[in-house]
Amino acid sequence: MEVRVPRRRGTELALTVAAVLLPVYGYCDVGLARNGSVPPGAAGYGAGLGLLALLAHLAVRLRAPYADPLLLPIAVLLNGLGLVLIYRLDLETPGDRAAPTQLVWSTIGVGLCVAVVVALRDHRLLRRYAYLSVVAALVLMIVPIFFPAVNGARIWIRAGGLSIQPGEFAKILLAVFFASYLAANRAALTTTGRTLWRFVQLPTGRVLGPVVTIWLLSVGVLVLERDLGTSLLFFGLFVILLYVATGRAGWIAVGLLLAAAGAYAVGSLEPHVHGRVQDWLHPFASIEAGRGPNQLAQSLFAFAAGGVLGTGLGHGDSILIGFAAKSDFILATAGEELGLTGLTAIFLLYALLVERGYRTGLVLRDPFGQLLAIGLASIVALQVFVIAGGVTGLIPLTGMAMPFLAQGGSSVVTNWIIVALLIRLSDSARSQPPAGECAGQDAGPPRPGERAA
């Protein structure tokens, strides 16, 4: 009896169409709110976004037919919303238009997504490049040190008119490395080593050493570059993957303890970070000192002004945040103009994206694939938490791009590649024969690499 796994490509197409129409509606809404007329570029913008989404859909339909049908629509919707929010903020800064550039980067991102889905036939191929990945990641993180700092952080490479944040791409490379390394050494990590107390079992230094070294290096580089958001992200990613791979809660506890100690040390010694912590503890200190509200205070004002239903697109004053309103603080515009309702919807979209990644990780059977899926989904989850928590005053603010929403080419491209990899992984997960069945049973076309499972 043949078991047919539903492909759900029709669902994806319908959702993608909706994911294109929503931002187009938002784009028109901004125009109507500001000038009383639909912006002249609405049709072209809609057609362009639609074409991109359709292209991505076709690539998935042809090359990853079993992929999770939610991944692509969520990415399209978030990217489209981001473009609308940036376009809306561009109206306040006529001299500095970011939306066209962002559209170009989004196109490149979708293009790379398509390229990954088409070119990468099996995620297991990536295991071969684990060590190349880690070297590349380190190079990418070190290179910006030789470029001038921008706003206190050395994370950009400027070439011609373009500026690239290579650290963004390093996220994926490190996830690949961590997943590959932990998958290969899982057994050694869990079974060998000495036991400290009753629960904390230390692995042999030979096994854990390389991972810790790499991690320390990357964190060190980031502290040097003062990009603490990314540093936090890498640490979180490392801890989550280590836990998933080994199940050692004790290590997590030790890791968190070390992190807390490190955070305290950096927070009290490094002036940049110390300032951020003080801002978080006393967001209105600058107001009381007579220097006017700082960015965090302005961000909180923006969220508060949104209330439950928001002011409506185009009606808010989130531009008061000033610098970085379109990038790190983009969520404040969403919070003010779409309200708690819109903000919750956006959070849930991210949650859904992460959940699909985790589900893929649960269904997959090869440890590398599992860890990679968990790693990629966790990157999204941690990024959202770090920056959303930062701009809403939940945790100290650290610079980081809201995935898909924020202005920033490197970030958009990176996130599209993450989605492409998740599409590839979920295709593998859903097309593999159901567990417990005979491997010889024919459940679809034979897939390369499947025999190796």
Add this chain to the structure above:
Amino acid sequence: MSRYIRHAAAFCALLLVALLVNATRVQVLDAETYDDNPANRRRAIERFHQPRGDILVEGRPVTGSKDTGEQLRYERTYRDGPLYAPVTGFSSQVYGTTFLEHAEDALLSGTDPMLAPLPLWHDLTRTRSPGGDVATTVRAAVQRAAHAGLGGRKGAVAALEPGTGRILALVSSPSYDPGRLAGTGAGVTRAWERLNADPGRPMLNRALRQTYPPGSTFKVVTAAAALDAGLVTDLDAPTDSPDPYTLPGTATRLSNEVSGCEDASLRYAFQWSCNTVFAKLGADAGLGTMAAAARRFGFNTPGLTVPSAVATSTFATSVDRAQLALSAIGQYDTRATPLQMAMVAAAVAGGGYVKAPRLVDRTTTGSGDAVGATAARTLRQAMGPRTAARLRELMTDVVEEGTGGNAAIPGVTVGGKTGTAQHGFGNAGTPYAWFVSWAQRPRELEAAVAVAVVVEDAAADRADISGGGSAAPIAREVMRAALATPSRSGD
């Protein structure tokens, strides 16, 4: 491994919950605190985001709004700013609002719930109603006459319609252009500093906010108290008053500027403003009678609004008999705003009733639909109708044969009272010239206008400062303007 994946997923879910809870805190629970923070510019941005409603004089706006395209977008403009400044006040992006701009701010800025036909829907969609308009009771010709009459000299004029309490003119001099304070920028700050440093205090609304010793014009109140209390029954009977009059319990002798005040009749004393007679009348009437009469006219009653807030006029109540005698002739601690003295004149002209003075006739939405209208309201009865009739007689005599001859208008019944108020340490300051009056057309039942004029002219020769000389001609022109334009009042 799937068990650990589930644990990690639970951790991510925890992060999501933390984000949502915190977002709810910021956006809903603590939102008010953030919105109210003075450093949050949103209130100001929203406030100036739309054109402000206008203040109208005889149907024509004396205000306007200018789109600057800046963050605080609409700026106030004023037509004839210095002329109407005591009426409108100013509306500034930096320095807030005053007077009508302040009192009717909710309506003008569009936040008044009365402007929204569907308040709940407005709350939900966060739409703000266009600013409403405020139609004033001021009449342009009267206002102009008063402004021209003062001619830049320090002083104030308040003119009322006695039967309705409508304020026909409200002038303070020197004045300023409130348009200079609208908007933002260095120019506004400079104008503000310059106006505040100006020794002429141009932003002081002398008609409403400045109290002066009323001097002899207060004798209207003292006369009303004496007549109502039955102290004087015959206007022409001689009063038992010496000249000079030694203030009770002291050796201070009070004298007069005019002769013939010894045992003068009330008519003569009022006509020629005998200090001795009225000081003794006040002392004889006693503190209770005098304080009660003053209160009925509006003294010592704080909280009067027109709807701009009016300073409280005072009549001292913890005094000995000598101080009471001085208080009765408008000195010692007796202080009155020009509007209060116009109310005194209006009470005489209006049969003893004090109508609530009001500056706003009606309010409308931006598209002209009525929001509210004010009606004539009696505040208090200041004196009996018979006393009022006798005081009318006395005041008419002042203009026809006494010190107020300069206020006479041919063919019109005019009643008035002059005043020259000494002030300053040892009365060294330049005296204030007062004139309060009313005018009634023949064959009309009610007086058309009551006026109070005060001139504090520091530059003038001391001898020239007298109510009859400086203030009465201004009052005459104001009354003439009021009589020339037909009354619009329907209430």
